[in-house]
Amino acid sequence: MTIFFLFFGLLLLFLVTIICIVRKIIKRKIGYINWSLIIVAIVTIVVSFIEIPVKNYSEAVYNKNRTVSTKTVVYKGKTLNLYSLENGQSIVIQYNNKNILIDVPSVLSQSNDKNNIFNVFATHDIKKIDMLILTSSAYKSANNILDVVGRYNIDNIQYADESIEKTNLDKEILEGVKAVNDVKKSSMLPKVMEEKQNLFDMEVENEKTEEGNTLTFKLPKNVKGCANLDSYDKNIHGNNIYDHKIKISYDSSGYISLKIISDISDKD
Known part of the structure; x- marks a missing residue:
């Protein structure tokens, strides 16, 4: 669902930006609705990026043919x-x-x-x-x-x-x-x-x-x-x-x- 809102925000921002450019070309003002949609699009994109978890977890794996002679690296991160x-x-x-x-x-x-x-x-x-x-x-x-x-x-x-x-x-x-x-x-x-x-x-x-x-x-x-x-x-x-x-x-x-x-x- 988070990915959906991210793409939705990007698509909305793209479309509203095109509309604003067109209105500028034909010398028409960019209305409050257009500005509101831009703000909504930006907020949606930012929130989506914050909510996407970084799934960097490696499943527990065991290789029966491995040796245990190699020392484990000392990790400094979480x-x-x-x-x-x-x-x-x-x-x-x-x-x-x-x-x-x-x-x-x-x-x-x-x-x-x-x-x-x-x-x-x-x-x-x-x-x-x-x-x-x-x-x-x-x-x-x-x-x-x-x-x-x-x-x-x-x-x-x-x-x-x-x-x-x-x-x-x-x-x-x-x-x-x-x-x-x-x-x-x-x-x-x-x-x-x-x-x-x-x-x-x-x-x-x-x-x-x-x-x-x-x-x-x-x-x-x-x-x-x-x-x-x-x-x-x-x-x-x-x-x-x-x-x-x-x-x-x-x-x-x-x-x-x-x-x-x-x-x-x-x-x-």
């Missing part, structure tokens, strides 16, 4: 990179030069495996984790969580599931973060996520649904996005990638909505 790691046990959202890690694997692949979480970080030049979000209180991931927190000096940790608070897992994470705080001269402590908040210019909703704990990230208009699967021979859209289900939508107004559903409480 670009979303999504990484699924260790059979979907972890998700990395890379946006606006920030890295958000969702969950830490309870079982790591071999250290020489290209899909090992630390190897994937190195491959994609991920040298820092700005925030760690945990969706499960399962103690089975404790050692790996502390390893990740220590390696990347993570002091910004949020619990998507409030039941994590005051558990043994919470106590160990708290001790790990305090050690990081001593290094970074920080005072941040783990906390429960709000139901709605803004994280690094993304609107984030945290809720429990029948499917599991659901995090919905809504990105600003006209962000370019790319999803990277390092371990899977299938498309990411609408599939249950083991521990997390990832849903990506992109509307006609230019907004990306990223939904991550976690239900790992009963998994080994």
